[in-house]
Structures are given as C-alpha cells and as structure tokens.
Amino acid sequence: MTRVLLVDDQPLLRRSLAMIIDKEPLLDVVGEAADGAQAVARARATRPDVVLMDVRMPHLDGLEATRRICADPALTATRVLVLSMFELDEYVYEALHAGASGFLLKDARPADLIDAIHRTHAGESLFAPAILTRLVAHYVGAPRPGRPVPALRALTAREIDVLTLIGGGLSNDEIATALVISVKTVKTHITHLLAKLAARDRAQLVITAFNAGLVRPAP
Structure with missing residues (x-):
C-alpha cells in the first residue's frame, strides 16, 4: 500500500x-x-x-x-x-x-x-531523462572538470559508467545498449548507486554526475 x-x-x-x-x-x-x-x-x-x-x-x-x-x-x-x-x-x-x-x-x-x-x-x-539533464545543465552550470566527490570512491568502475550515462540523459534501455548489459543489470547498478550516494532518486544522481565532472553541459 x-x-x-x-x-x-x-x-x-x-x-x-x-x-x-x-x-x-x-x-x-x-x-x-x-x-x-x-x-x-x-x-x-x-x-x-x-x-x-x-x-x-x-x-x-x-x-x-x-x-x-x-x-x-x-x-x-x-x-x-x-x-x-x-x-x-x-x-x-x-x-x-x-x-x-x-x-x-x-x-x-x-x-x-x-x-x-x-x-x-x-x-x-x-522528469524525462533528457529533460532532467538539460535542466541540470542549464541551471547548475558547468562544474570544474574532475571536481572531487568523496562518495564516488565507493563506486565500482561499472557504477561510474552507469552514473556518467545517467548524467548524459540516457534511459535505462539506452544505458543497457551502450554498455551491452541487460536492463535488469542497469536497474541493479542504479539501486547500488542510490544507496552508496545516499540519493533519493535519479534526479539526484544526475546532479551528482554534473558536480563530479563526469558530464558537462552542452555549449
């Protein structure tokens, strides 16, 4: 319920x-x-x-x-x-x-x-993934490349890959295609990301990706 x-x-x-x-x-x-x-x-x-x-x-x-x-x-x-x-x-x-x-x-x-x-x-x-990314890019602004985010140290290389693609506005299906993994595996990675980064939802994952410099706003 x-x-x-x-x-x-x-x-x-x-x-x-x-x-x-x-x-x-x-x-x-x-x-x-x-x-x-x-x-x-x-x-x-x-x-x-x-x-x-x-x-x-x-x-x-x-x-x-x-x-x-x-x-x-x-x-x-x-x-x-x-x-x-x-x-x-x-x-x-x-x-x-x-x-x-x-x-x-x-x-x-x-x-x-x-x-x-x-x-x-x-x-x-x-928020549709691409719309969410544009919103963050427009209002958060370009972060400094490589800006350290301590919580990222707890992530695996594959989790960072998934976080980067989430920040790029890709849907779960698109992430699965890009990384050649199943959608179920993508969802599992996202669950781990939410827990490790203490994020409520995908919106906060996008913000984290921008703040960490994993993705940059389009010019």
Whole structure:
C-alpha cells in the first residue's frame, strides 16, 4: 500500500484527487493539507510515501515545503511529486533543486497521475531523462572538470559508467545498449548507486554526475 498526502489550497481539487486515488486498491490517502506549513506538519505526523504538492499556496509555498520535507532526516523515505497548473521552467528547476522526485501538470489524466504516484514511490524521477539533464545543465552550470566527490570512491568502475550515462540523459534501455548489459543489470547498478550516494532518486544522481565532472553541459 502506497500512502499519499495531498497538499493543495483548493478544497475542491483535494477532494477530486482523493476520489481518484481512493479508487486504486494499492493507494491510500493518509492526510490532506491546505498550505505548505500544514504539509510539513502532516508529513511528519503521517510519514507518507508520496506527497502530492501544489506550488502556489498561502503562508508557505509548495517549493519551500518540499525543501523542508526532503531535508528532514525523519522523512528520508518520503518522496514529493509537485503538481502545478503552470509549466514554467523556474518552477521545474526549483522543484528539482528542493528535492522533488517529479513534476506533473494538474491537467494530467487520472491514469497518468496514478502511474506517477507509483513510479515516484518506486524511486523513479518524473522528469524525462533528457529533460532532467538539460535542466541540470542549464541551471547548475558547468562544474570544474574532475571536481572531487568523496562518495564516488565507493563506486565500482561499472557504477561510474552507469552514473556518467545517467548524467548524459540516457534511459535505462539506452544505458543497457551502450554498455551491452541487460536492463535488469542497469536497474541493479542504479539501486547500488542510490544507496552508496545516499540519493533519493535519479534526479539526484544526475546532479551528482554534473558536480563530479563526469558530464558537462552542452555549449
């Protein structure tokens, strides 16, 4: 069962989301919040697996709430999926920078929303790999080549290969083809990378690859 916390300042939208989610046997709405401050408090109280987080809210916006939830040591298993009416670059970047595992527009189909919740809970990033890489490249900027990242010392040579290709925007299938290994093996390497680098999801792996100088932004 995936436990979901709904965060939106519009009661009607929260109710609509709850109705969609409650129809799914493997999903459970464990709480609701009307602003960012409530979201942080409810997340600490309910320990959800996934938080559906609105961006524009009173008192504390969703991006700052996401930042606080993702930084909370007691909520390391909680992932945030940001929902917005606006596909603005700065929102997507800020969501990524705050630690969100994905970004979804509110006009997404119910089936896409359900799929996004399951994928977020599974540790995937709801940013297409190539889009994620462009975002990081554009906003993080070019790191210094060979910039040391101590955690990389614990990685095997093959894990560094996989991390480099993740940073380059390749999907699991593309990584498997490039390294002549199975997709299952790629997923195993990614699981090891997440554990060794203490990363929540693929988004943080991309950032690590850029910070380590394994990949450089396109000119």
